[in-house]
Amino acid sequence: MPRARHESSPPPRKGSTAGARPVAARANAARSNRSAQAAASTQAPLVAILAYDRLCMFEFGCAVELFALDRPELGVAWYRHAICAAEPGPLRGTGGVRVEAPHALAMLRRADIVVIPGWRDAAERPPEPLLKAVRAAHARGARLCTICSGVFVLAHAGLLDGRRATTHWRYAERLAREFPRIEVDPGALYVDEGQVITSAGSAAGLDMLMHLVRRDHGARIANAVAQRLVMSPHREGGQAQFVPRPMPSDESSPIAVLQDWLRAHPREAHTVASMADRAAMSARTLQRRFKAATGLAPLEWLTRERVAIAKELLETRESLDVEAVADLSGLGSPESMRRHFRLLGLPAPSRYRRQFG
Numbered sequence: 001m002p003r004a005r006h007e008s009s010p011p012p013r014k015g016s017t018a019g020a021r022p023v024a025a026r027a028n029a030a031r032s033n034r035s036a037q038a039a040a041s042t043q044a045p046l047v048a049i050l051a052y053d054r055l056c057m058f059e060f061g062c063a064v065e066l067f068a069l070d071r072p073e074l075g076v077a078w079y080r081h082a083i084c085a086a087e088p089g090p091l092r093g094t095g096g097v098r099v100e101a102p103h104a105l106a107m108l109r110r111a112d113i114v115v116i117p118g119w120r121d122a123a124e125r126p127p128e129p130l131l132k133a134v135r136a137a138h139a140r141g142a143r144l145c146t147i148c149s150g151v152f153v154l155a156h157a158g159l160l161d162g163r164r165a166t167t168h169w170r171y172a173e174r175l176a177r178e179f180p181r182i183e184v185d186p187g188a189l190y191v192d193e194g195q196v197i198t199s200a201g202s203a204a205g206l207d208m209l210m211h212l213v214r215r216d217h218g219a220r221i222a223n224a225v226a227q228r229l230v231m232s233p234h235r236e237g238g239q240a241q242f243v244p245r246p247m248p249s250d251e252s253s254p255i256a257v258l259q260d261w262l263r264a265h266p267r268e269a270h271t272v273a274s275m276a277d278r279a280a281m282s283a284r285t286l287q288r289r290f291k292a293a294t295g296l297a298p299l300e301w302l303t304r305e306r307v308a309i310a311k312e313l314l315e316t317r318e319s320l321d322v323e324a325v326a327d328l329s330g331l332g333s334p335e336s337m338r339r340h341f342r343l344l345g346l347p348a349p350s351r352y353r354r355q356f357g
Helices: 020-043 057-067 107-108 128-139 146-156 169-178 205-215 220-227 253-266 272-279 283-294 298-316 322-329 336-343 347-354
Strands: 046-051 080-085 112-117 143-147 188-191 195-201
Touching: 020 112, 020 220, 057 080, 057 143, 057 205, 057 220, 057 347, 080 107, 080 169, 080 347, 107 128, 112 205, 112 220, 128 143, 143 146, 143 205, 146 169, 146 195, 146 322, 169 253, 188 205, 195 205, 205 220, 253 298, 272 283, 272 298, 283 298, 298 336, 298 347, 322 336, 322 347, 336 347
Parallel strands: 046 080, 046 112, 112 143, 143 195
Antiparallel strands: 188 195
């Protein structure tokens, strides 16, 4: 008995691909979806964020905010994350918060990136299991990122010898003193040495992590993430804009009296000889006592003080143009002021006014 034929669905002619086209399209789409899912799962870097007792919560929060949130709107293989306990036992954070970390140090064996969000005490050597795990992660090729005092973990692990690094300005002298093989840059917001990235204190950790995103995904993605975080995708300047001015401990000493006079007369031409005459001592004695009191040479201190005066004028005297600010602060000209701002790691004066004015 002949089979019935459905006229509405004639078989394709020999050599025709009309009937195969929709099937092929669906198969290609399915393969593309599977490939995209596989790429997302295999290409997304795994970020291990360390947690420890007396955890620095702000620094920890920066890393969690950036890496632990899903960001499907970006259309890229965003980071995977794992919170890892750096030591056994209950973990407490600043303010009495308790933190439960679902993973142990063993997770660092799989991590592509390890974030160390501070360390509880710059004077305390981290536990040996933590140092061993960090060394192994580095030897395996993982990238290591530290925020603020977290740099001391890598320093104790011996992973910063011969490298540039930074930390919070309060810890920079200690880091340089205790680990002389590290080239400490106390002015930088962050230092990228390729496999190792270190940042200054607290909020500078976000600058460093945003730099990491920009390095991995480009400026467009980094800008989109910065908008989500309501922050600038790139902050100008260094730590110098936030470091307090050096002051002598004895306010009645000849050096303190000289400093007060110099602050009141920044526009005058000052030399080491004129300062020594004012303080009634020899130039050599002035330089020795000035360095002992402030940590700076007299002319270096004077330049920094003039810059500090210029910063205060830019912040508080909107009616003054940059020429007037340069003159009143003793920096002379806008060009000279811009140069000194740049040498101290500060944004250009006009940008500084927009940011802090």
